[in-house]
Amino acid sequence: MTVDTRVLLSGNEAIAQAAVEAGVQVAAGYPGTPSTEILETLARHGEIDVRWSPNEKVALDVALGASLGGVRTLATMKHVGLNVAADTFMTAAYTGVGAGLVLISADDPGMHSSQNEQDNRFYARLAGVPLLEPSDSLEAKEFTKLAFEISEEFDTPVLVRTTTRISHNRGVVTTEARRVRETLGFSRDPSKYVMIPAYARRRRPVLLERLEELTTYVEESPLTADIAGDSTVGVVTSGIAYRYVREVIPGARVLKLGITHPLPMDRIKSFAAEVDRLFVVEELDPFLEDALRAAGIDVEGKAFFPRAGELSPDAVRKGFAAAGVLEAPAPVPEPPATVVRPPLLCPGCPHTAPFLVLKRIGAVVAGDIGCYTLAALEPLAAMDTCVAMGSSIGMAVGLAASGGTEKPVVATIGDSTFLHGGIPGLIEAVYNEADVTVLILDNGTVAMTGGQEHPGTGVTLQGEDTRPVDLVALCRSVGVDDVRVVDPHDLAATYREIEGAIAHKGPSVVITNRPCVVAPTKVKDHPFTVVAEACTACQLCMTAGCPSIVWTDETFEGRRKVAIDTTTCTGCTLCAQLCPPRAIVLDPEWEAPGRG
Amino acid sequence: MTDVRDYLREWAMPHVLCPGCAHGTILRAFLEAVKRLELDPDKLAMVAGIGCSSRLIGYVDFCTLHATHGRAPAFATGLKLARPDMTVAVVTGDGDGLAIGGNHLIHAARRNVDLTVLLLNNSIYGMTGGQAAPTSPAGSVASTAPAGTAEAPFDACKLLEGAGASFVARVMAVDPIMSTNVMVEALSHRGFSFVEVISDCPEYFGRYNALGSGAEMLAWMARKEAGVAAALANKRYVNHVPTASDTSGLATGVFHREERPVFTGLSTQAAR
Amino acid sequence: MTEARLIQGNQACAEGALAAGCRFFAGYPITPSSEIAEHLARSLPGAGGTFVQMEDEIASLGAVIGASVGGMKAMTATSGPGFSLMQEHIGYAAMAEVPCVVVDVMRGGPSTGLPTSPSQGDVMQARWGTHGGHPAIVLAPASVAEVFELTVRAFNLAERFHTPVTVVFDEVIGHTRESVVLPDHVDIVDRRRPDGPVEGFLPKAAAADDITPLPAFGDGYRYHLTGLVYDERGFPTTDPTQTGALLERLHRKVDAYSPEIEDAETFMTEDADVIVFAYGIVARAAREAVRLAREEGVRAGLFRPVTLWPFPAKALEAAVGAARTVIAAEMNHGQMIHEVERVAASTAEIVPHLRVDGEPISPAELLAKLRERAAAQTGGRG
Amino acid sequence: MSGGDRTEIRLAGAGGQGVVTAGRILAEAAILSGRTSTHSQVFGPQSRGGASRSDVVIADAEIGFPLALDLDVLVVLSEAAYTRYVPELGDAATLVVDERAVPGTGDGRPQTHRFPIVETAHRIVGSPVATGVVALGVLEALTGLVDAAALEKAVGSRVPAHRREANIQALAAGRDLGQAA
Amino acid sequence: MAEPVRSLLLAGVGGQGVVLASMIVAETLLRAGYDVKQSEVHGMAQRGGSVFSHIRFGPAVESPLVPEGTAEVLAAFEWAEALRWLQYVRPGGAVVADVRRVVPPGACSDRRAWLSSYPVIDATVLREREVKAHLIDATALAADLGNVRAANSVVLGALAAYLDVGRDYWESTIADLVPRGTAEVNLAAFRSGAEAPAALIDLPAPETGTGFVPARIEVNESWCKVCDICSRVCPEYCLDLDGDTRLVVVAPDACTGCRLCEMLCPDFAITIHHEGQVPALATTGAGP
Missing domain, CATH: 3.30.70.20 (Alpha-Beta Plaits)
Structure with missing residues (x-):
């Protein structure tokens, strides 16, 4: 094994590598942490048709279509994305595939970047499709490649479930060459692919038979591994939990499940018989534990290991200690007091001003999924709800319909989120004549996930120019009469337009249109600085919550003056617009890069 | 004197100006300057012409001379020459000071009479109901310019500097602290000091030009500050979504200051 | 008494102002009044006064008002077009009760007219030039010596009644040099200042004689002065009662004192059949004509109003007496003649003798007129 | 209308000849002589290079009407002035004309005197500015309206100090011209 | 028991380049022949939030996560973050920290007392923990080299001093992974960090309690x-x-x-x- 083929890859990169090696020809998805880098990595390959779709359902539709067309296909999304795609997913289990179709669900235990920590293993059981759970980057690659084989062998979509710790871990992976099989072509078969009730009824038994076959397969699969050890303690586990178990209790005997649906229940039963105490260690819900119990296996699990949040070696150690298997770990001293550091809107973020305005107006704000959700936190604290992609508008309509508030009701939604799931909500607002205002915060990218293109940006995932969706025309076309466009760095104009739109009876739309300061281009304009002598420490600038503005040790009338970190200030002007004594000015010492 | 309200003729309050009109804010900034300089109210005269701005002097407990339209600089010149021991401040508006009274203003500046002139620029005639003023931006709507004025506006500060004012500054009502600081300097300056104060008129200019309430117009004012406006003009918008953003800016601060013989009415010949 | 000097009318005006205590002049050059400014520009600084040449006549009277508010006796001088520009401020001074003197050296008009030729076209403007209406005090000297005398009086009246006072004379009086002997001493009147406490001072509180005290700015009394209708605090009001009371008082303030203010000269009117009504330079010609007519046996007389406003109606009525004809001679298209008609038309025939060609009315033409009217009367009797 | 003790004199010429100043000097000299006088002049554009005129009325007592009405003496120092004023001059009046400025006039008026006034002024001060003063010398010699000492004193007080000497010379030269007549 | 798995922790603030730094460390260790696992979290935490990266290396690594009290070195690119992850450092381990302060707006929110919740830079907090405290002003050193953004490389240089990995591995990795055109300054920064004396920097405590008047x-x-x-x-x-x-x-x-x-x-x-x-x-x- 040469150094050249041993590379350090994240789980996501490893899945992309698997797709390359497996000869995938079409891949589709929607950005969502922690899944995003799979398609981004794959897109760099160049020969593969990789695309962002407007949402996960469309992505899976594309993938299924491509699969039926005869090429291996990958669909990627985060866990909640599968909720969107679930409609297609459930029925794809009936139709089966053409060439191999693998769906990656990147789950987010611990909710590092998500609104829930749903355990998507249940989707496999619900749909009746096989579920693979890699435990590190190497397995992510190997399992994904195998998933294509399983998909084709059993004529089923395959769900590969990763978690944040798999997706964003780097580990050593050995790479191999890409092998592309000739396309199978599309074989017309309405009874298989047209799921009218008559045909679907026929496919349901097929699905059940397939599961039976899969169960047999799983019993024999190398992905089910019995790791030798001291049989006083036996552990059934999968995914990242397996690594923690090996780390914490290396001497134990372990049944490592690479495929967790369907389960190799015979293997599990015999394993259980051979150990003194049987534990299931799994992240989130007792998916395995319940299945084992249902099969009549006496097993210990969630009694000792947390059901909420991410597992960790420490958590696993504590669980085994609580079970009396390990000694309690020595207490680690508490860390010294430090400052809390919640995520923030970036310096110069174009979302700041609209939320400053909404807070001043005192609107009831139905938020959505994206960076702007951070506006729910202090100091902006200007968001009242945030549930799911595209939910803001419908929820705003509902809030308005309830009569439960006399305040103006505003929905805030990002450009990509709007195109993902917001348009039907807007149509609802028009159709049912809701007096709501929709702020489309157009920053020209999918910012939260790192700056991806989307149907509104005019660029594809592979960097080609394409026709962008015209948001103004779109809103007008569905029947919104009052559509405004405003520069969100122009605080006064933003206030005026939002107030004007709120005053409009019926649905109105305000589109704010500054690009994200981080992606795709890092914005760094002439920074502002504080003339300390002029600062009266009123703190009005601090209300914007800009990370570049901090207190200094200088005071005025007992209040702290402020300073601007010119290295991080992007020069957005917002604080300068707020500052009453004009103490915030363009930094006279700054030199534009490249101007010497 | 702990509170600037002590300078007010409290029995005359509240003043007649409309809600959100920043003229009162400017008056307050001026009174802060008076307070900081500890000027003797008995020796402080305020002279004003006609218009909303000029009404302000009725509410301050100094010697206040409410003159005719545009002529306050002339009245003030006479008063100052007659009472060199007094501090004489003129409050005028953009119409009062730059249209009907433009001639008096520039000549007072040229003479370098020791006056402080506050020109409250709200871009319109407020008192008479929203007619176009010499400061109305080209294209702005007024009752006498229903389709937008076709005229170019004055830059009062450039005009006054050209006329020979020995102290020229511009501040904005939205910046009361800077306004006070500049007014302190203007009042301390020996000679003709001119301070243009950008104010608002929500009732007419704001309403006709869809600029919102007084509060919104103050925000708009802050955004017009030159550094901010220039920075905003420099930036790009999201591809494919057009925005017509007003990128014109307005510089603030002290633009010009010089020491120059102050006109006292005594001819140089006689002085010799 | 000093020695006789050859002095121009305009210079006499300036010297009269200085003698009256005027220490502030603001003006704008205009023929034929400019020598007043020129003279004061030379002499005021030495007298501790202030001269300023303003940007226009509006500003000039504005500055004069400002200076007067500051406590100085102040004046301006101008001519027809400039006088028109000053009307707004004359009204302001009347409303705000600011003492000041305006000298109008009349020239031919209308408009820019005849700058270097005499006229008497502004006498009605001096009364009615401002909008809205207020009483006016207007003096009309007829000689260089009288320019001095009436300028002094103008200041005294202004300071006595806290009101603007206008002195009108024509180009001939303004520019002609005459040998005059100016008095060493003149009586001076100063404005009434308050003597009560500063606290609670009501600048426009009712005064028994209708003349409210007028403190100078900077003297410790802080108050508001405005051209708007005001209440007793000097603060703007629209209350009808207070509005009416104020305007009534402003009128009463002059009307009630008109016997004290009015002045007229009569010459040989006691037994006159024909009386010439004239003022200013025309009165000089008329006096000559009357003298010559008397030499010819014509019973002629002269009535000369010295105060054009308030108009000395009673004196005119008395002077006309039994006269059957009054020749109203004016260098305009007939202005004061309306006053003459108002007073005397019921007892005498009012005959205009008007000239608007820029030439002064001469003694000869008035003599001819007297002869003609006398003959007509005789004929009528016969 | 020159009755009694009243004498009316008009000096008329071109701008720059010192006509107005000469009139004032004459009027002031009359006062210095114990008489009364008035002086009037034409102002405005006429005083700048065109025709210029200065009227003096001299009397023993108060002067009723201050303007000249019926001239007793007319001094003409330019052709334009001649054309303008001579036609309305009464036969009894004395006319003094400059012989160079008014060439070839021989209308046979009585009381007409011709002198080289302009030329004399040129000779003495090198410019026409003293023409009026020369004319005053002529008048004094010719009419005796004011006495010589008063005239000399008036000249001295009216002209600038540095030109006093030249003007006194001009006055004397005029007087010589007049006496020679 | 075989050679144990070793642990490192890198910590900083979103936007500071923690991910790139930890990729450099992991890649260096890979090139040096170790099995490596490195773990970080993307997404929201990067928006100015606290960002950390676990690095584990040895002959064969199972868990990518560092158990508390086991890290050999904590490399922090910011002072408050050094404190936040201190309990992961094993007794006798080292803390390499840039004394740079990135104060979050939330630390300036107590406007009644005007007290900043940002911790005072005070090396005694580390000394009490039985760890080697290695505080450096990496930002200043990087600025001296002409690019403040190379501060992370200074910290990596200081970190390298605690690991027995050849300098060549470090420098080739840095040259390969840093943004194009910045290799030189980052290498200089790395060397500057490696050679800087492991001195403690004690900075004076900022003034607190500013006399708020209700x-x-x-x-x-x-x-x-x-x-x-x-x-x-x-x-x-x-x-x-x-x-x-x-x-x-x-x-x-x-x-x-x-x-x-x-x-x-x-x-x-x-x-x-x-x-x-x-x-x-x-x-x-x-x-x-």
């Missing part, structure tokens, strides 16, 4: 014209309109006495009463 808002309703200016500008959202008819002090206790409302009120209708002696208004200049 303030009270008084509204003169008979003068107030309900124009909304004050409520639009109040940094503490103390004021609000009751409909369009009345100004209400909705959060009287939040008032810091900044007087913006009083100064901007065109109607002289607001008075701020400082319940105590307030320093006189500074007579500052008119700005630039």
Whole structure:
């Protein structure tokens, strides 16, 4: 094994590598942490048709279509994305595939970047499709490649479930060459692919038979591994939990499940018989534990290991200690007091001003999924709800319909989120004549996930120019009469337009249109600085919550003056617009890069 | 004197100006300057012409001379020459000071009479109901310019500097602290000091030009500050979504200051 | 008494102002009044006064008002077009009760007219030039010596009644040099200042004689002065009662004192059949004509109003007496003649003798007129 | 209308000849002589290079009407002035004309005197500015309206100090011209 | 037992480049022949939040996560982050920290006491923990080299001093992974960090407790014209309109006495009463 083929890859990169090696020809998805880098990595390959779709359902539709067309296909999304795609997913289990179709669900235990920590293993059981759970980057690659084989062998979509710790871990992976099989072509078969009730009824038994076959397969699969050890303690586990178990209790005997649906229940039963105490260690819900119990296996699990949040070696150690298997770990001293550091809107973020305005107006704000959700936190604290992609508008309509508030009701939604799931909500607002205002915060990218293109940006995932969706025309076309466009760095104009739109009876739309300061281009304009002598420490600038503005040790009338970190200030002007004594000015010492 | 309200003729309050009109804010900034300089109210005269701005002097407990339209600089010149021991401040508006009274203003500046002139620029005639003023931006709507004025506006500060004012500054009502600081300097300056104060008129200019309430117009004012406006003009918008953003800016601060013989009415010949 | 000097009318005006205590002049050059400014520009600084040449006549009277508010006796001088520009401020001074003197050296008009030729076209403007209406005090000297005398009086009246006072004379009086002997001493009147406490001072509180005290700015009394209708605090009001009371008082303030203010000269009117009504330079010609007519046996007389406003109606009525004809001679298209008609038309025939060609009315033409009217009367009797 | 003790004199010429100043000097000299006088002049554009005129009325007592009405003496120092004023001059009046400025006039008026006034002024001060003063010398010699000492004193007080000497010379030269007549 | 798995922790603030730094460390270790697992979290945490990266290396690594009390070295690119992850360092381990302060806005939110919740830079906190405290002013060193963004490489240089991995591996990795055109400055920064003496930097504690004077808002309703200016500008959202008819002090206790409302009120209708002696208004200049 040469150094050249041993590379350090994240789980996501490893899945992309698997797709390359497996000869995938079409891949589709929607950005969502922690899944995003799979398609981004794959897109760099160049020969593969990789695309962002407007949402996960469309992505899976594309993938299924491509699969039926005869090429291996990958669909990627985060866990909640599968909720969107679930409609297609459930029925794809009936139709089966053409060439191999693998769906990656990147789950987010611990909710590092998500609104829930749903355990998507249940989707496999619900749909009746096989579920693979890699435990590190190497397995992510190997399992994904195998998933294509399983998909084709059993004529089923395959769900590969990763978690944040798999997706964003780097580990050593050995790479191999890409092998592309000739396309199978599309074989017309309405009874298989047209799921009218008559045909679907026929496919349901097929699905059940397939599961039976899969169960047999799983019993024999190398992905089910019995790791030798001291049989006083036996552990059934999968995914990242397996690594923690090996780390914490290396001497134990372990049944490592690479495929967790369907389960190799015979293997599990015999394993259980051979150990003194049987534990299931799994992240989130007792998916395995319940299945084992249902099969009549006496097993210990969630009694000792947390059901909420991410597992960790420490958590696993504590669980085994609580079970009396390990000694309690020595207490680690508490860390010294430090400052809390919640995520923030970036310096110069174009979302700041609209939320400053909404807070001043005192609107009831139905938020959505994206960076702007951070506006729910202090100091902006200007968001009242945030549930799911595209939910803001419908929820705003509902809030308005309830009569439960006399305040103006505003929905805030990002450009990509709007195109993902917001348009039907807007149509609802028009159709049912809701007096709501929709702020489309157009920053020209999918910012939260790192700056991806989307149907509104005019660029594809592979960097080609394409026709962008015209948001103004779109809103007008569905029947919104009052559509405004405003520069969100122009605080006064933003206030005026939002107030004007709120005053409009019926649905109105305000589109704010500054690009994200981080992606795709890092914005760094002439920074502002504080003339300390002029600062009266009123703190009005601090209300914007800009990370570049901090207190200094200088005071005025007992209040702290402020300073601007010119290295991080992007020069957005917002604080300068707020500052009453004009103490915030363009930094006279700054030199534009490249101007010497 | 702990509170600037002590300078007010409290029995005359509240003043007649409309809600959100920043003229009162400017008056307050001026009174802060008076307070900081500890000027003797008995020796402080305020002279004003006609218009909303000029009404302000009725509410301050100094010697206040409410003159005719545009002529306050002339009245003030006479008063100052007659009472060199007094501090004489003129409050005028953009119409009062730059249209009907433009001639008096520039000549007072040229003479370098020791006056402080506050020109409250709200871009319109407020008192008479929203007619176009010499400061109305080209294209702005007024009752006498229903389709937008076709005229170019004055830059009062450039005009006054050209006329020979020995102290020229511009501040904005939205910046009361800077306004006070500049007014302190203007009042301390020996000679003709001119301070243009950008104010608002929500009732007419704001309403006709869809600029919102007084509060919104103050925000708009802050955004017009030159550094901010220039920075905003420099930036790009999201591809494919057009925005017509007003990128014109307005510089603030002290633009010009010089020491120059102050006109006292005594001819140089006689002085010799 | 000093020695006789050859002095121009305009210079006499300036010297009269200085003698009256005027220490502030603001003006704008205009023929034929400019020598007043020129003279004061030379002499005021030495007298501790202030001269300023303003940007226009509006500003000039504005500055004069400002200076007067500051406590100085102040004046301006101008001519027809400039006088028109000053009307707004004359009204302001009347409303705000600011003492000041305006000298109008009349020239031919209308408009820019005849700058270097005499006229008497502004006498009605001096009364009615401002909008809205207020009483006016207007003096009309007829000689260089009288320019001095009436300028002094103008200041005294202004300071006595806290009101603007206008002195009108024509180009001939303004520019002609005459040998005059100016008095060493003149009586001076100063404005009434308050003597009560500063606290609670009501600048426009009712005064028994209708003349409210007028403190100078900077003297410790802080108050508001405005051209708007005001209440007793000097603060703007629209209350009808207070509005009416104020305007009534402003009128009463002059009307009630008109016997004290009015002045007229009569010459040989006691037994006159024909009386010439004239003022200013025309009165000089008329006096000559009357003298010559008397030499010819014509019973002629002269009535000369010295105060054009308030108009000395009673004196005119008395002077006309039994006269059957009054020749109203004016260098305009007939202005004061309306006053003459108002007073005397019921007892005498009012005959205009008007000239608007820029030439002064001469003694000869008035003599001819007297002869003609006398003959007509005789004929009528016969 | 020159009755009694009243004498009316008009000096008329071109701008720059010192006509107005000469009139004032004459009027002031009359006062210095114990008489009364008035002086009037034409102002405005006429005083700048065109025709210029200065009227003096001299009397023993108060002067009723201050303007000249019926001239007793007319001094003409330019052709334009001649054309303008001579036609309305009464036969009894004395006319003094400059012989160079008014060439070839021989209308046979009585009381007409011709002198080289302009030329004399040129000779003495090198410019026409003293023409009026020369004319005053002529008048004094010719009419005796004011006495010589008063005239000399008036000249001295009216002209600038540095030109006093030249003007006194001009006055004397005029007087010589007049006496020679 | 075989050679144990070793642990490192890198910590910093979103946007500081923690991920790139940890990729450099992991890649270096890979090139040096180790099995490596490195773990970090993307997404929201990067938006100015706390970012950390676990690196584990050895002959064969199972868990990518570092158990508490086991890290050999904690490399922190920011002071407060060094404290946050201190419990992961094993006794006798090392803390390499840039003394740079990235103060989050939330640390400046106590506007009643005007106390910043940002921890004082004080090396004794580390000494008490039985760890080797290695504080460096990496930002200053990088600035001296001409690019403050190379500060991370300075920290990596200091980190490298605690690991027995050849300098060549480090430098080739840095050259390969840093943004194009910055290899030279980053290598210089790395060397500067490696060679800088492991001195403790004690910085003076910032002034705290600035003498806040409570303030009270008084509204003169008979003068107030309900124009909304004050409520639009109040940094503490103390004021609000009751409909369009009345100004209400909705959060009287939040008032810091900044007087913006009083100064901007065109109607002289607001008075701020400082319940105590307030320093006189500074007579500052008119700005630039």
